[in-house]
Amino acid sequence: MFGLFKKKLLEVSVPVQGEVIDIDKVQDEVFSSKMMGDGFAVEPQSDCVTAPCDGKIVLLSKTKHAIAIENQGVQLLIHIGLDTVELGGVGFTSYVEQGAQIKKGERLISFDKDYIVEKGKKLTTIVVITNMDEKVKKLEKNLQSDAVLTIEVK
Numbered sequence: 424m425f426g427l428f429k430k431k432l433l434e435v436s437v438p439v440q441g442e443v444i445d446i447d448k449v450q451d452e453v454f455s456s457k458m459m460g461d462g463f464a465v466e467p468q469s470d471c472v473t474a475p476c477d478g479k480i481v482l483l484s485k486t487k488h489a490i491a492i493e494n495q496g497v498q499l500l501i502h503i504g505l506d507t508v509e510l511g512g513v514g515f516t517s518y519v520e521q522g523a524q525i526k527k528g529e530r531l532i533s534f535d536k537d538y539i540v541e542k543g544k545k546l547t548t549i550v551v552i553t554n555m556d557e558k559v560k561k562l563e564k565n566l567q568s569d570a571v572l573t574i575e576v577k
Contacts, residue, residue: 433494435476435572436527438501439548440469443566446551451505454549459500461562462551463571472501472532474525475550481522484508487515490531495576497558503534505545514538 437443446462449455454464474492481498482491488507491500503515514535519525539546552559552574561575 431495431576433476433497433572433574433576434570435499435550435574436569437465437571438472438475438531438550439465439467441465441467441548443571445564445566446549449505449547449549450545451547451549454502454551460552460555462499462549463564463566464547464549467536467546467548470534470536471530472503472534472548474527474529474531475499475501476527477525479522479524480519480531483517483519483521486510486512487517487532488512488534490517490519491553492525495558496554497574497576498553500549500551500553501531502549502551503532503546504539505547507539507544510539510542510544514542 444464447455449464476494478492478494481493486508489502516533518530560577563573
């Protein structure tokens with residue numbers, strides 16, 4: 424009975440090593456204007472995306488540049504690079520399949536940084552909550568912490 428009033432929290436960590444920036448600093452208006460939702464981005468120093476939280480893979484793009492995870496109904500989209508869909512999947516390797524249950528820190532996708540840059544694409548990797556209005560009661564950001572987002576779930 425007392426559990427009815429307990430807050431449901433979801434912590435979201437950095438999925439790739441690098442410099443964390445706020446989503447409004449991303450050089451793509453779809454993300455920076457928060458058209459898809461709020462979140463953060465990383466300027467990657469490594470080439471491996473890991474799960475920022477436990478969850479279920481609800482989307483793995485055919486081109487492997489984007490993956491979505493669901494936890495407590497909250498959907499997180501991880502989008503690797505800007506305009507990387509144009510690469511047709513070349514330079515990306517996925518290690519999970521849609522529908523898989525995953526654990527925080529599990530390897531999801533690796534990418535060829537040199538190839539992506541050579542093709543004129545930015546490596547900026549975005550983490551965005553795509554169903555903010557339906558599932559997020561409160562969002563706290565701490566860009567200096569490993570747990571960048573703390574989400575209070577509705």
